[in-house]
Amino acid sequence: xxxxxxxxxxxxxxxxxxxxxxxxxxxxxxxxxxxxxxxxxxxxxxxxxxxxxxxxxxxxxxxxxxxxxxxxxxxxxxxxxxxxxxxxxxxxxxxxxxxxxxxxxxxxxxxxxxx
Amino acid sequence: xxxxxxxxxxxxxxxxxxxxxxxxxxxxxxxxxxxxxxxxxxxxxxxxxxxxxxxxxxxxxxxxxxxxxxxxxxxxxxxxxxxxxxxxxxxxxxxxxxxxxxxxxxxxxxxxxx
Numbered sequence: 034x035x036x037x038x039x040x041x042x043x044x045x046x047x048x049x050x051x052x053x054x055x056x057x058x059x060x061x062x063x064x065x066x067x068x069x070x071x072x073x074x075x076x077x078x079x080x081x082x083x084x085x086x087x088x089x090x091x092x093x094x095x096x097x098x099x100x101x102x103x104x105x106x107x108x109x110x111x112x113x114x115x116x117x118x119x120x121x122x123x124x125x126x127x128x129x130x131x132x133x134x135x136x137x138x139x140x141x142x143x144x145x146x147x148x
Numbered sequence: 149x150x151x152x153x154x155x156x157x158x159x160x161x162x163x164x165x166x167x168x169x170x171x172x173x174x175x176x177x178x179x180x181x182x183x184x185x186x187x188x189x190x191x192x193x194x195x196x197x198x199x200x201x202x203x204x205x206x207x208x209x210x211x212x213x214x215x216x217x218x219x220x221x222x223x224x225x226x227x228x229x230x231x232x233x234x235x236x237x238x239x240x241x242x243x244x245x246x247x248x249x250x251x252x253x254x255x256x257x258x259x260x261x262x
Contacts, residue, residue: 037190070253077255078191078238124190134242135181135204136251138190 035060035127039139046115047147053100054110054142056125064130067101067108072141073121081123084108086130112144120146152241152254160260161229169224169257173241179203180222181251182214185236197222226259234261 036059046052058067069081084092084101092099096116100109112119125139153172161167173180179198183191193206197216211227220241226233236258240251
């Protein structure tokens with residue numbers, strides 16, 4: 034079974050600064066997908082960024098980028114130029130590339146943005 | 149394009165009762181997955197439905213059951229409710245096999261069991 038670990042329950046960042054969220058995962062598979070989801074308070078979960086394990090290049094979406102280290106099974110999220118609207122719970126998730134379409138989530142990191 | 153919708157938004161039930169939660173998938177999506185999210189935790193996979201058949205199940209007891217209809221909407225049924233069933237229930241739709249593997253989440257149903 035795949036397990037996803039987020040070791041930082043909470044992170045705080047000053048507006049316009051950068052914050053990095055950590056995620057590690059355990060799998061015996063070589064082909065899989067990794068995701069970061071954002072869940073604002075009382076609002077629905079939205080996809081922030083995704084990474085295919087077969088791609089060496091790190092994914093980037095505007096102010097969000099990842100550092101994917103396949104050998105270390107590490108998948109961190111960097112939020113640059115933090116904005117007040119970035120405040121939310123962030124979840125790291127894993128999905129096998131086989132017929133198993135379920136997402137396995139970490140416990141989440143709460144990000145607070147200070148004005 | 150219509151997003152994923154869920155009903156009801158909130159629900160309060162008594163221990164031992166039964167509950168039905170509903171989900172309408174995003175247009176064009178034939179797969180619905182259900183997740184349970186306890187307060188302050190990450191979502192846990194309950195099961196997935198693909199073309200009206202259960203296509204995978206997480207570590208949940210049989211009193212958690214589901215249905216998918218020809219229009220790909222879905223229901224989650226929970227019998228003999230327990231206090232620990234209090235959680236946010238999320239459904240997510242997707243369309244595997246088309247090259248798209250992203251799951252789109254609904255706003256969730258907050259279930260409180262007293």
